[in-house]
Amino acid sequence: MAQAQTSQEGERFDYVIVGAGSAGCALANRLTEDAAVRVCLLEAGEPDNSPLVRMPSGAGELLRQKGKFNWGFETVPQAHLNQRVLWQPRGRGWGGSSSINGMIYIRGHASDYDHWRQLGLTGWSYRDVLPYFKRSESYAGGEDAWHGKQGPLTVSAPESSNPIFPAFVAAGEQAGYPRTDDFNGANQEGVGPYQLTIKDGVRWSAAMAYLRPLLGVRRNLEIKSRAHAHRILFEGKQAVGVEFSAGPGRPLRSVYAAKEVLLAAGAMQSPQLLQLSGIGDPDILAKAGIAVRVARLAVGRNLQDHLDVTVVHECPEPITVYSMTKGLRKYGVGLDYMVRRKGAGRYNWLESGAFLRTRRELEVPDVQLHLVGGIMLDHGRNAVEKDGFTVHVCQLRPESRGEIQIINADPFTAPAIDPNYFASEVDRRTLRDGVRMARDILRRPALDALRGPEYAPGESVRTDSELDAWIRQTAETIYHPVGTCRMGVDPESVVDEHLRVRGVEGLRVIDASVMPSLVGGNTNAPTIMIAEKAADMLRGRAPLAPEDAMVGSTT
Numbered sequence: 413m414a415q416a417q418t419s420q421e422g423e424r425f426d427y428v429i430v431g432a433g434s435a436g437c438a439l440a441n442r443l444t445e446d447a448a449v450r451v452c453l454l455e456a457g458e459p460d461n462s463p464l465v466r467m468p469s470g471a472g473e474l475l476r477q478k479g480k481f482n483w484g485f486e487t488v489p490q491a492h493l494n495q496r497v498l499w500q501p502r503g504r505g506w507g508g509s510s511s512i513n514g515m516i517y518i519r520g521h522a523s524d525y526d527h528w529r530q531l532g533l534t535g536w537s538y539r540d541v542l543p544y545f546k547r548s549e550s551y552a553g554g555e556d557a558w559h560g561k562q563g564p565l566t567v568s569a570p571e572s573s574n575p576i577f578p579a580f581v582a583a584g585e586q587a588g589y590p591r592t593d594d595f596n597g598a599n600q601e602g603v604g605p606y607q608l609t610i611k612d613g614v615r616w617s618a619a620m621a622y623l624r625p626l627l628g629v630r631r632n633l634e635i636k637s638r639a640h641a642h643r644i645l646f647e648g649k650q651a652v653g654v655e656f657s658a659g660p661g662r663p664l665r666s667v668y669a670a671k672e673v674l675l676a677a678g679a680m681q682s683p684q685l686l687q688l689s690g691i692g693d694p695d696i697l698a699k700a701g702i703a704v705r706v707a708r709l710a711v712g713r714n715l716q717d718h719l720d721v722t723v724v725h726e727c728p729e730p731i732t733v734y735s736m737t738k739g740l741r742k743y744g745v746g747l748d749y750m751v752r753r754k755g756a757g758r759y760n761w762l763e764s765g766a767f768l769r770t771r772r773e774l775e776v777p778d779v780q781l782h783l784v785g786g787i788m789l790d791h792g793r794n795a796v797e798k799d800g801f802t803v804h805v806c807q808l809r810p811e812s813r814g815e816i817q818i819i820n821a822d823p824f825t826a827p828a829i830d831p832n833y834f835a836s837e838v839d840r841r842t843l844r845d846g847v848r849m850a851r852d853i854l855r856r857p858a859l860d861a862l863r864g865p866e867y868a869p870g871e872s873v874r875t876d877s878e879l880d881a882w883i884r885q886t887a888e889t890i891y892h893p894v895g896t897c898r899m900g901v902d903p904e905s906v907v908d909e910h911l912r913v914r915g916v917e918g919l920r921v922i923d924a925s926v927m928p929s930l931v932g933g934n935t936n937a938p939t940i941m942i943a944e945k946a947a948d949m950l951r952g953r954a955p956l957a958p959e960d961a962m963v964g965s966t967t
């Protein structure tokens with residue numbers, strides 16, 4: 413079980429980054445701003461050369477099947493969801509999950525970051541992280557106290573003229589909720605339009621924002637695609653490089669980092685790589701036949717994700733995804749997009765939503781609604797040949813905690829993913845209440861002309877026990893796993909507030925896995941913020957000055 417020491421035969425860089433996803437692309441960009449610093453970016457997948465990735469409406473196709481751009485993981489049977497095995501898409505290739513995601517730009521609530529600060533994490537309050545959100549962003553609405561205008565990540569307003577999205581917002585107002593035109597501004601609570609990472613009709617992934625502009629320009633950045641990291645190489649306690657290959661049975665290669673190795677492989681695979689490198693729970697490592705380098709029970713644990721249920725209505729008008737793409741029409745949509753960059757392909761079909769409190773005494777919203785302009789059951793894998801629309805309901809701060817653990821020493825075997833969804837009564841009550849609130853909005857007059865019968869769960873599902881049963885049978889992830897390499901000030905945490913892995917030198921984790929608690933919203937922008945902030949740490953720069961943008965009370 414002993415692991416070989418290294419002879420350091422291989423290419424040498426200052427930093428080796430593992431994973432070209434949301435965090436990895438931002439890091440690679442910021443670190444190579446310094447021409448004297450040489451960076452190697454290892455990515456298991458391929459360059460993001462696909463019209464499906466570029467075309468915002470392609471998301472529906474990319475997320476529902478395993479393939480070149482999607483690892484297509486599955487959970488272990490879920491104890492509280494009728495032992496179902498749930499689908500877990502994760503992006504693979506340049507841009508990582510930002511190349512297959514829904515393109516919603518949300519930061520979470522200011523109080524989420526203030527909570528991190530209250531956990532003792534200096535430098536992570538909302539005042540501290542706001543300047544990094546702003547630095548990353550180019551907001552189409554212009555610069556203000558909450559938004560930046562100079563960053564690589566374009567954030568735009570929805571632009572389809574589909575009446576479903578404004579009708580949903582109007583229905584929410586009729587139900588008594590405030591309208592908010594900026595979920596990332598002074599007040600998150602209410603109903604309103606989403607902001608999107610789409611630029612001129614093109615998905616603005618982290619690769620488009622941070623990586624592609626560097627191609628042929630930054631000679632100090634080397635991107636190695638089809639480079640699947642097997643383990644981190646150490647000399648004593650010092651991380652010195654990464655061993656990788658192009659696939660099972662292919663030759664092993666190594667790259668070395670004079671300064672640091674930076675894991676940005678995401679919430680599923682950063683903990684997997686730590687474990688494959690001997691950092692984790694000794695019992696789990698022993699079962700996999702891996703020698704313990706650092707005993708750390710927290711690796712892979714503290715998994716949190718947004719569990720999601722859907723309320724679906726049929727629609728009497730031929731204006732939803734089904735009519736826009738049925739039969740041969742979908743080829744027309746693709747052609748129109750490729751030739752003129754026009755038509756239904758330009759849109760993500762997810763343009764409005766809500767952040768609501770299920771109980772008046774709560775200080776911040778605890779459920780989020782996403783309105784999709786089509787029938788979406790089981791991630792769209794359960795095709796329904798009808799016009800309709802779907803309201804996704806997710807609980808923002810679940811109490812349930814799960815884990816990710818390797819099952820053997822093979823880097824190509826997916827880890828066992830157990831989010832342990834729906835384990836807590838608070839989670840169950842919140843989702844039930846969220847469904848009732850979504851239904852209340854959906855019955856309002858603003859949607860009268862567009863609302864057909866309720867397709868799911870169906871009018872017969874009303875009581876707590878009926879709703880619980882239906883949730884157990886149908887709930888799925890809305891794709892925001894975090895927390896598996898938890899940042900903390902306690903000695904048991906995986907990384908400290910500078911994202912350094914405890915117990916070794918020269919190794920950090922910089923991605924969604926370091927979040928100590930799940931933020932109340934989608935996780936792409938927060939992950940990019942983490943990488944922006946980490947880049948300043950690595951470059952030895954003073955953090956950007958904290959900013960006070962007034963965040964309104966929600967009560």
Ligand SMILES: Cc1cc2nc3c(=O)[nH]c(=O)nc-3n(C[C@H](O)[C@H](O)[C@H](O)COP(=O)(O)OP(=O)(O)OC[C@H]3O[C@@H](n4cnc5c(N)ncnc54)[C@H](O)[C@@H]3O)c2cc1C
Pocket residue numbers: 430431432433434435436454455456457475501502503504505506507508509510512513514515516517518639640641642676677678679681682685890891892893923924925934935936937939
């Ligand atoms: C289908 C889907 C829809 C989503 N919708 C939204 C949304 O609308 N808005 C939003 O804000 N968030 C959304 N998210 C979540 C958001 O995209 C992620 O939280 C974010 O991209 C995570 O960034 P990351 O850097 O932690 O990991 P990732 O972006 O997943 O990057 C990890 C990278 O590491 C690579 N990698 C993994 N293992 C290895 C290895 N061993 N060797 C080399 N490379 C490796 C992967 O291939 C990948 O490219 C969605 C996610 C998914 C999957």
